[in-house]
Amino acid sequence: MMDNSESFDVFVCGYICVDMLPVFKKTYRIPTPPKEFFRPGMLVELDGMAFTVGGVVGNTGLVLHRIGKKVVLNGVVGDDHLGQFLTARLNEIQIESDMKKIQYAGTSFGLVLSPPGNDRMFLEYPGCSHLFDLDCVNFQQVAKSKILHFGYLPLMQKFYRNGGEDLIKLLDYARQHGTVTSMDLCLPDEHVGSGEIRWRDILHNVLPYTDIIAPSIEEILYMLMPDLYQELVAMYGGSNLIDFIPNETVQEIGRQLLGFGAKIVMIKLAHKGIYMVTGDAQDILDLGEEWTDQEIFCKAYAVEDTRFVNASGAGDSAVAVFLAALLHRKKPLEALKLAAMAGKESLYCLDLSDEFPDLNNIEQQVALENTVITL
Numbered sequence: 001m002m003d004n005s006e007s008f009d010v011f012v013c014g015y016i017c018v019d020m021l022p023v024f025k026k027t028y029r030i031p032t033p034p035k036e037f038f039r040p041g042m043l044v045e046l047d048g049m050a051f052t053v054g055g056v057v058g059n060t061g062l063v064l065h066r067i068g069k070k071v072v073l074n075g076v077v078g079d080d081h082l083g084q085f086l087t088a089r090l091n092e093i094q095i096e097s098d099m100k101k102i103q104y105a106g107t108s109f110g111l112v113l114s115p116p117g118n119d120r121m122f123l124e125y126p127g128c129s130h131l132f133d134l135d136c137v138n139f140q141q142v143a144k145s146k147i148l149h150f151g152y153l154p155l156m157q158k159f160y161r162n163g164g165e166d167l168i169k170l171l172d173y174a175r176q177h178g179t180v181t182s183m184d185l186c187l188p189d190e191h192v193g194s195g196e197i198r199w200r201d202i203l204h205n206v207l208p209y210t211d212i213i214a215p216s217i218e219e220i221l222y223m224l225m226p227d228l229y230q231e232l233v234a235m236y237g238g239s240n241l242i243d244f245i246p247n248e249t250v251q252e253i254g255r256q257l258l259g260f261g262a263k264i265v266m267i268k269l270a271h272k273g274i275y276m277v278t279g280d281a282q283d284i285l286d287l288g289e290e291w292t293d294q295e296i297f298c299k300a301y302a303v304e305d306t307r308f309v310n311a312s313g314a315g316d317s318a319v320a321v322f323l324a325a326l327l328h329r330k331k332p333l334e335a336l337k338l339a340a341m342a343g344k345e346s347l348y349c350l351d352l353s354d355e356f357p358d359l360n361n362i363e364q365q366v367a368l369e370n371t372v373i374t375l
Helices: 034-038 055-066 081-093 127-131 139-143 157-176 199-209 217-224 226-236 247-260 314-327 332-346 359-367
Strands: 008-014 017-024 046-054 071-078 096-102 109-113 121-125 145-151 180-183 264-268 274-278 295-298 372-374
Touching: 008 055, 008 139, 008 314, 017 055, 017 081, 046 055, 046 081, 055 071, 055 145, 055 314, 071 081, 071 127, 081 096, 127 157, 139 145, 139 157, 145 157, 145 314, 157 180, 157 199, 180 314, 199 217, 199 247, 217 226, 217 247, 217 264, 247 264, 247 274, 247 295, 264 314, 264 332, 274 332, 295 332, 314 332, 314 359, 332 359
Parallel strands: 008 071, 008 145, 017 109, 071 096, 145 180
Antiparallel strands: 017 046, 109 121, 264 274, 274 295, 295 372
8 A cells, every 4th residue: 555645765666576486405506517407307305485575676675674764666466376475475564565466467476596505596487577667657656755776677678678768767757856766687588588689778878867776797797798798608607607707897897887877886796795886976865975986896795604595685685775875874885885794694584574684783794894895
């Protein structure tokens, strides 16, 4: 239910789904080479299956709610069992949401494979999310929010078509009403429509209207440097790609995104940490001059392998806490440390909405560490 008189910290808009997560035994390790995991006839015994609310709306929105921010979730669900589960779960959590029901497409879902010691893999069904359009957006609530956070563009067909025309309209509306604009991405599937899009052109079009962009290195490398991405996949496809992307490439991507118009670029590097570079960001939420022209690399915090549960939602959790840090006007170094710690803590959660720690806990964990290096 919506209260149209209420204001919000963050309006989280776009892709929401049901994540289905096979729970691997803690002793399980991916075979070497990793492709053996998919060998025909292979059997892996599990410890169970979890069903959670996922996607950028589910992960980022629920973590923001969990750490005490006033949020509203905006997306679409299908008229099916998964849609009923998703709607019931949001009601159970008691979070403000404006979810439109689509009668002729299924609820988005993802099968998330996240075995211990490895990055996650997604088998994703976008379903009704490809039908999410401007008519599904509650513009009144956008105007009453401090931040609009949108994602994941490659799974939102109506928003990436025509060069991102409708996304520009949404972001421009938010900007005109004093709302800070933020965007997260996901990796396009190169074998379907989103893989045929010229993503560089779309980012060039939409980033002049985007204050904050927070992609992972794999997805933004795919979008801006597709030839290099394919070269690295061909050479190291059986390994973790992030380990073979030079820091200089990360920095070059950051500069390109600033050049396109973004003011704060936060690139998630999984187990390597987070890279941030900023332009003239002092007017974003009145952050001040100390946020202008910054370049920081924050190493990831060490993960306790025995506590690892699930890597799905780690990047979204980091972004959620980063946005919360901006709302609290934290300094750049502190904001990144909080985001990095959030990413780590999410790895210990099967369901972020129930298990993610509060902001005070994250701040206390950061106080025990000091792993930030300025470039």
